[in-house]
Amino acid sequence: xxxxxxxxxxxxxxxxxxxxxxxxxxxxxxxxxxxxFSLLEEECVVLYYPLxxxxxxxxxxxxxxxxxxxxxxxxxxxNPIEKQVYCAAHELGHILGLDQTVRDEIKDQALDSEAIINxxxxxxxxxxxxxxxxxxxxxxxxxxxxxxxSITMDSLLRIVVYLMNFFLVPYKAIVLRMEEMxxxxxxxxxxxxxxxxxxxxxIIAIIEEGKFERLNTTNERKNMKNLTxxxxxxxxxxxxxxxxLKKLQDIFEIKMQxxxxxxxxxxEEVHIMI
Amino acid sequence: MNYSRMIGNNITIEAQRRGLSLEQVLAPLGYKxxxxxxxxxxxxxLPLEEIQRIANVLGTSVDTLTQPRDDQEYLASVHKMGSCDxxxxxxxxxxxxxxxxxxxxxxxxxxxx
Numbered sequence: 281x282x283x284x285x286x287x288x289x290x291x292x293x294x295x296x297x298x299x300x301x302x303x304x305x306x307x308x309x310x311x312x313x314x315x316x317f318s319l320l321e322e323e324c325v326v327l328y329y330p331l332x333x334x335x336x337x338x339x340x341x342x343x344x345x346x347x348x349x350x351x352x353x354x355x356x357x358x359n360p361i362e363k364q365v366y367c368a369a370h371e372l373g374h375i376l377g378l379d380q381t382v383r384d385e386i387k388d389q390a391l392d393s394e395a396i397i398n399x400x401x402x403x404x405x406x407x408x409x410x411x412x413x414x415x416x417x418x419x420x421x422x423x424x425x426x427x428x429x430s431i432t433m434d435s436l437l438r439i440v441v442y443l444m445n446f447f448l449v450p451y452k453a454i455v456l457r458m459e460e461m462x463x464x465x466x467x468x469x470x471x472x473x474x475x476x477x478x479x480x481x482x483i484i485a486i487i488e489e490g491k492f493e494r495l496n497t498t499n500e501r502k503n504m505k506n507l508t509x510x511x512x513x514x515x516x517x518x519x520x521x522x523x524x525l526k527k528l529q530d531i532f533e534i535k536m537q538x539x540x541x542x543x544x545x546x547x548e549e550v551h552i553m554i
Numbered sequence: 555m556n557y558s559r560m561i562g563n564n565i566t567i568e569a570q571r572r573g574l575s576l577e578q579v580l581a582p583l584g585y586k587x588x589x590x591x592x593x594x595x596x597x598x599x600l601p602l603e604e605i606q607r608i609a610n611v612l613g614t615s616v617d618t619l620t621q622p623r624d625d626q627e628y629l630a631s632v633h634k635m636g637s638c639d640x641x642x643x644x645x646x647x648x649x650x651x652x653x654x655x656x657x658x659x660x661x662x663x664x665x666x667x
Contacts, residue, residue, distance in 0.1 A: 325651075325654060327654075331643050333643050335636050335639070336636045336638040336643060338635040338636065339632060339633065339635070340633045340634075341632060341651065343595055343597075343651055343652070343655050344588050344597070344655070347587070349591060350655075352654075354647045367635050367636075371635065374633065507654070510654075513661050514657050514660060517664040519664050520657065
């Protein structure tokens with residue numbers, strides 16, 4: 281199945297917007313990996329929470345806080361970290377309104393939002409030059425020096441997993457990037473897609489063999505922006521009921537201590553030598 | 555799904571079906587800016603008379619706006635990456651967002667006093 285359904289001018293517009301976003305965020309690292317969460321947190325309130333339903337990767341809504349409309353994003357931390365990273369980049373694209381920006385820039389209102397946003401996430405997380413360089417380096421390491429090489433599907437699978445770890449993105453994102461950059465023929469891309477659905481165990485085995493410790497791991501993080509501080513403040517100001525406070529503490533597993541309960545360090549003077 | 559959220563979603567769905575924006579439906583009734591957003595987010599508890607006024611503008615009945623619909627209609631109303639089959643998960647997330655927003659507003663309001 282071919283996923284390259286965006287016209288070239290749309291791709292150019294997306295790339296230019298990625299450059300703009302990088303400049304705005306003063307992003308020095310060309311490969312953001314999990315730094316993407318900090319970028320997202322600059323733009324919105326992020327809820328990190330593990331839901332057993334792994335099919336849901338994330339969610340985005342706007343909500344009124346005071347008189348302002350704010351963005352709220354949910355990330356399912358039950359999913360592997362690489363999926364969380366990709367989800368964060370995808371939702372960042374929505375918050376930045378990249379779909380509408382690109383449609384306006386190239387004057388084509390029929391372009392599919394999700395296709396634009398997914399391409400934005402790919403360009404941000406896996407810049408073309410870095411992707412190609414990482415691929416060439418890995419191929420050289422495996423003994424392939426030529427520009428065009430024939431390799432087994434299993435070796436290609438190893439390369440995909442290596443790139444997953446290098447960019448901290450999901451399997452699908454790497455395969456799609458290979459397709460976007462015309463790195464492999466369509467039947468090879470289709471083969472890789474089939475491998476993911478039919479041979480998940482082999483992918484996991486390669487992850488384990490390669491000691492890619494960050495891949496396929498979950499952090500099951502439970503948090504929201506400054507939630508503990510907010511709860512403490514609300515408690516101090518008496519604007520939260522005990523029931524609601526307990527409910528949120530239970531949901532997020534937050535242990536709160538009153539200032540009076542925190543053990544104090546002795547006030548006795550001690551000697552030090554300089 | 556809580557009652558206010560269901561009403562907000564029902565109004566949004568009915569407006570969309572008629573090809574109308576929420577502003578077109580609600581602004582003539584005095585809902586603007588913050589209040590319009592709160593209503594559609596389901597964070598405004600509407601008395602029955604208000605629901606009747608909105609139903610009149612939409613050319614529908616109070617029952618249409620106050621009866622629960624098929625879960626799929628509510629699931630489709632929120633942008634998600636991936637799929638969510640049950641309303642329970644979506645509501646859990648939206649409830650947390652609402653609680654957080656309410657909390658920040660309560661703290662800020664106390665600061666202003």
